[in-house]
Amino acid sequence: MYIPWLQSQYQKGAIIASFCTGTFLFGASGLLNGKLATTHVDACSRFSAAFPSVILKPDQVVTVDGRFYTSGGSTSTFHLLLRLVQKYCGNEMVIRIAKIFAIDLDRYSQSYFGTFVPSRNHKDELVKKVQENLETRFHEIGSLEDIMKDIPSSRRNFARRFKLATGIPPIEYLQNVRIESAKKQLEQTNQNINEIIDRTGYSDPKSFRKVFNKLVGMSPMEYREKFNVR
Structure with missing residues (x-):
């Protein structure tokens, strides 16, 4: 139900954005194949395994590739929304919003939020x-x-x-x-x-x-x- 709807919206010219592990639904649509994307830092290995055709950038807070926007863990949504505001309203509005909501604009990486959890989900x-x-x-x-x-x-x-x-x-x-x-x-x-x-x-x-x-x-x-x- 959701995947055909996403594909239809893209064909109609929509910009599509996802945050955190919502990128998995985005990836399942096939729209991200060959495109840049990110997701929650601790979900990156699973995403890569599920969608090898997507160019995953695990450390990035936000990715933009044409009409596709993705962001990392939940609070990275702020930065995703600011990128959309920047596109439609300009830098001055971005700075104003960042100050009002106390959002640091200098978060470029999410690597330090990650936790290495060894995978034992195999039979070897x-x-x-x-x-x-x-x-x-x-x-x-x-x-x-x-x-x-x-x-x-x-x-x-x-x-x-x-x-x-x-x-x-x-x-x-x-x-x-x-x-x-x-x-x-x-x-x-x-x-x-x-x-x-x-x-x-x-x-x-x-x-x-x-x-x-x-x-x-x-x-x-x-x-x-x-x-x-x-």
């Missing part, structure tokens, strides 16, 4: 065993060779098998587990950064900060300032 028992090992021993595992110990498979075949089951390579999985641990420590403790780096298994602070910035979209100190409420 060997991969599940490795996932459990990575999640409990992440602070002492240093390389893929460490992960491969006692695994009856070549490095190449196992990496392919792991990615097929979880959606990401084993080293990237390890990085996500480590950074998620660091985020929790930044949120809940006043430990200094070097202590946190050591507890997450990184020996090189520069490498830690590089990976943290890549996955979270800001520095560890910026993250602590935003989310530590102690």
